[in-house]
Amino acid sequence: MINPALDVWVWATCGLFLVLMATRAWLVETRHARLGRTTAAVKLLAASTVLTLAGLGVLLSIQGGTLLVNSIITKTDPAAAYYANIPDNTPPVAPAPGAPAPAAPAPAAPAR
Amino acid sequence: MTSTDTRSPGDGRGRPDDSDPATTVMRVTDPAATTALPVIAPAEAPRSTPPPAPLAPPSAGVFRWLSPAFALLAVALLPLAAATTNPDTLDGWGLAKILGPAAWGALLCAVAACVSELWSPRPRIPMLGAATGVLILCSTGLPSVVYPVARFSTAWLLAGFTDSIAGTGVTPSGIDARFYWPAFFAQWAFFRDAGGATQLDTVLKWFPPAVVTVWTIGIYALARSMLGGSRAPWAAAWLFVGLNWIEQDYFSPQATGIVLMVTVLTFVLGPLATRRTDSAGVPGWPPPHPGAKRLPFLRRWMVSAMTPPNRPTLPPRQLLLIYFCASLCLLAVAPEHQITPFAIVGQLVLLAVVGRFRGRGLVLVGVVAIVVFILIAGREFWINQLGLIIGSGDQGALQEGVANRLLGDTGQVDVKYLRIIVPGLTWLLAIAGAWTYWKRRRDLVPIGLAVVPMGFAAVQSYGGELILRIVLYGLPILAILGTDALRALVRSRGRWMEGVLAVGMAVLFGVLVLIRGGNDSYQVIYPAEVAMYRQVVAETPKGEAIAPLSGLGPTGVVGLKDHPGRGNNDACKSLADEPLVCVDADAPYVIVSFTSVEKEGVYLNGRKPGWSLAVLQQLVASGKYVVTHQDGFNWALRRVGG
Numbered sequence: 001m002i003n004p005a006l007d008v009w010v011w012a013t014c015g016l017f018l019v020l021m022a023t024r025a026w027l028v029e030t031r032h033a034r035l036g037r038t039t040a041a042v043k044l045l046a047a048s049t050v051l052t053l054a055g056l057g058v059l060l061s062i063q064g065g066t067l068l069v070n071s072i073i074t075k076t077d078p079a080a081a082y083y084a085n086i087p088d089n090t091p092p093v094a095p096a097p098g099a100p101a102p103a104a105p106a107p108a109a110p111a112r
Numbered sequence: 113m114t115s116t117d118t119r120s121p122g123d124g125r126g127r128p129d130d131s132d133p134a135t136t137v138m139r140v141t142d143p144a145a146t147t148a149l150p151v152i153a154p155a156e157a158p159r160s161t162p163p164p165a166p167l168a169p170p171s172a173g174v175f176r177w178l179s180p181a182f183a184l185l186a187v188a189l190l191p192l193a194a195a196t197t198n199p200d201t202l203d204g205w206g207l208a209k210i211l212g213p214a215a216w217g218a219l220l221c222a223v224a225a226c227v228s229e230l231w232s233p234r235p236r237i238p239m240l241g242a243a244t245g246v247l248i249l250c251s252t253g254l255p256s257v258v259y260p261v262a263r264f265s266t267a268w269l270l271a272g273f274t275d276s277i278a279g280t281g282v283t284p285s286g287i288d289a290r291f292y293w294p295a296f297f298a299q300w301a302f303f304r305d306a307g308g309a310t311q312l313d314t315v316l317k318w319f320p321p322a323v324v325t326v327w328t329i330g331i332y333a334l335a336r337s338m339l340g341g342s343r344a345p346w347a348a349a350w351l352f353v354g355l356n357w358i359e360q361d362y363f364s365p366q367a368t369g370i371v372l373m374v375t376v377l378t379f380v381l382g383p384l385a386t387r388r389t390d391s392a393g394v395p396g397w398p399p400p401h402p403g404a405k406r407l408p409f410l411r412r413w414m415v416s417a418m419t420p421p422n423r424p425t426l427p428p429r430q431l432l433l434i435y436f437c438a439s440l441c442l443l444a445v446a447p448e449h450q451i452t453p454f455a456i457v458g459q460l461v462l463l464a465v466v467g468r469f470r471g472r473g474l475v476l477v478g479v480v481a482i483v484v485f486i487l488i489a490g491r492e493f494w495i496n497q498l499g500l501i502i503g504s505g506d507q508g509a510l511q512e513g514v515a516n517r518l519l520g521d522t523g524q525v526d527v528k529y530l531r532i533i534v535p536g537l538t539w540l541l542a543i544a545g546a547w548t549y550w551k552r553r554r555d556l557v558p559i560g561l562a563v564v565p566m567g568f569a570a571v572q573s574y575g576g577e578l579i580l581r582i583v584l585y586g587l588p589i590l591a592i593l594g595t596d597a598l599r600a601l602v603r604s605r606g607r608w609m610e611g612v613l614a615v616g617m618a619v620l621f622g623v624l625v626l627i628r629g630g631n632d633s634y635q636v637i638y639p640a641e642v643a644m645y646r647q648v649v650a651e652t653p654k655g656e657a658i659a660p661l662s663g664l665g666p667t668g669v670v671g672l673k674d675h676p677g678r679g680n681n682d683a684c685k686s687l688a689d690e691p692l693v694c695v696d697a698d699a700p701y702v703i704v705s706f707t708s709v710e711k712e713g714v715y716l717n718g719r720k721p722g723w724s725l726a727v728l729q730q731l732v733a734s735g736k737y738v739v740t741h742q743d744g745f746n747w748a749l750r751r752v753g754g
Contacts, residue, residue, distance in 0.1 A: 029428040064487045082495045
């Protein structure tokens with residue numbers, strides 16, 4: 001069940017993942033390590049990154065991933081499931097009326 | 113033998129054959145005084161004459177002035193070209209037919225400026241850069257020079273998207289699916305507000321040559337890494353410009369997406385590039401002992417895959433800065449455009465699998481950026497319009513992108529065939545280049561980078577645009593491989609081939625102008641049209657719909673938030689198809705039409721000249737509409753009774 005209020009945790013986990021990746025890159029590139037050896041700090045950061053990534057995966061699957069994959073596999077409309085389960089009972093967001101396809105028509109394509 | 117080898121056979125004889133030449137030029141003034149070391153007879157008598165002076169660099173001669181003169185002449189001809197080009201006479205052949213001698217002369221001079229500097233014994237990088245800029249201005253930028261305002265209705269519509277965000281900073285909902293990737297519009301809305309401007313007309317006009325210049329800088333940097341040499345990278349940049357007929361360089365998220373994509377590619381194939389090598393630096397994984405039996409295929413690949421790539425010879429802080437910039441580009445491209453992130457991540461995955469760059473975490477950053485953005489920020493999009501992501505399955509991309517577009521008069525159809533032929537020839541040239549690259553470096557990864565975007569056709573629906581994107585995303589690599597093939601051709605055939613290629617370059621850029629301007633009869637926009645539309649919007653009450661007769665002209669450049677369009681109506685996709693029937697079903701408050709709509713009907717859809725005025729008369733005669741503006745083929749109607 002998607003809860004939009006939980007999105008903030010997804011963004012936070014995503015930010016944490018980037019911070020961990022950056023810190024690990026800093027350690028790997030600036031510390032002199034023997035060939036073939038990985039320092040304990042780098043190992044710790046790598047494990048933390050993997051854990052964060054796993055957490056992010058779980059959050060993403062809860063916040064829409066499962067619904068999206070399900071809808072693609074079963075070729076069903078995700079809108080019905082989504083609007084039926086919004087926890088705060090806010091009125092469903094109307095589908096963009098007549099929203100065109102995402103692509104801008106290429107003017108000079110072998111066009112039209 | 114090295115200079116540290118002080119061993120001697122002990123018999124007082126030296127080993128002149130084994131001595132280091134570097135030490136033999138040292139003059140031994142008094143051998144008896146250096147008793148601690150064995151005396152080694154000099155291999156040759158000390159030179160009495162001074163060493164010859166280094167060769168003087170070749171004189172540039174006439175080439176010193178040739179390229180600047182051609183470049184200046186090209187620029188000087190541009191105002192004349194603008195003054196002698198009349199957009200009113202555009203027909204199905206587009207821009208190329210109405211250009212006068214001055215415009216073609218400017219293009220030839222620009223080509224000559226590039227070629228003459230490349231032929232110079234001492235090519236100057238600033239001059240080559242300036243000549244390339246002039247070449248872009250005289251080819252890609254020619255429409256910006258000769259037309260009064262930017263062409264392409266889509267560019268004006270995207271400026272309207274920017275306009276709807278400017279001021280409030282809030283993305284409107286329910287208008288267009290492209291707003292779900294709002295970075296480009298928000299960025300320009302910010303620039304517009306910060307600059308105190310009220311419209312972006314000038315930016316729209318000069319955006320194509322400016323952004324192609326940025327792309328070309330990226331291609332040059334990429335080619336320097338992949339081809340080496342001092343001349344080939346410039347040839348690659350020109351080949352890219354000459355083959356870039358796809359025209360996604362108008363004011364659009366796609367154009368900025370390509371900038372970000374080329375930047376990341378430049379990083380990973382340049383400063384971050386590495387290869388899996390053994391400890392001696394030999395690419396690949398040689399057998400453990402000479403003559404030993406080779407390992408099984410699968411095991412060789414496993415060993416290769418698990419061998420970490422070498423570390424680039426860069427200081428750590430520079431590496432970290434490059435990681436940061438590449439990550440920033442990957443994070444920025446996710447909300448910028450729908451499919452560009454997939455292209456760059458696909459290429460990064462390929463490069464990571466074959467171990468061609470350091471910093472494989474960049475792939476993770478790119479994947480996380482795409483997944484998080486689409487699932488969370490784009491939730492409303494995929495929940496409501498999932499079919500657009502996974503494809504409707506109605507028509508294949510090939511059918512939609514090529515076959516369905518072969519419409520129009522003779523000029524239109526011929527130009528469209530050229531648009532099919534040119535990418536075909538591009539791929540043929542690139543395959544020849546891939547063969548050359550393979551012979552030179554035993555490497556097939558570059559052609560793989562151009563193939564990766566083809567995966568889109570299998571997994572994404574992007575309508576008829578997908579074929580264009582596949583060509584566009586592969587073009588940087590295709591142009592570089594093509595240059596490698598041309599370089600091998602020149603080396604094998606001799607210098608006369610350079611003259612042939614120079615002529616070919618002039619022909620290629622002529623064809624480029626023809627192809628790019630092929631739709632200009634209905635894609636050119638006039639200031640009067642823009643002014644009329646802005647006035648119509650100003651006079652229309654908020655909330656009332658403004659609908660174009662056909663989706664051309666500067667429709668939507670302002671007032672998108674306040675004036676909804678007709679939306680997607682399957683029964684009546686365009687008012688121009690069945691105007692009275694469509695109006696009966698859903699009568700918009702205002703209907704507008706432009707000269708471009710009239711010309712689209714004539715040159716693309718085979719209607720009789722004046723058909724849009726006939727529609728105007730029908731609508732007025734129906735009693736439902738009255739004319740509020742009319743100037744030639746530009747007109748606006750307002751619904752009777754509000």
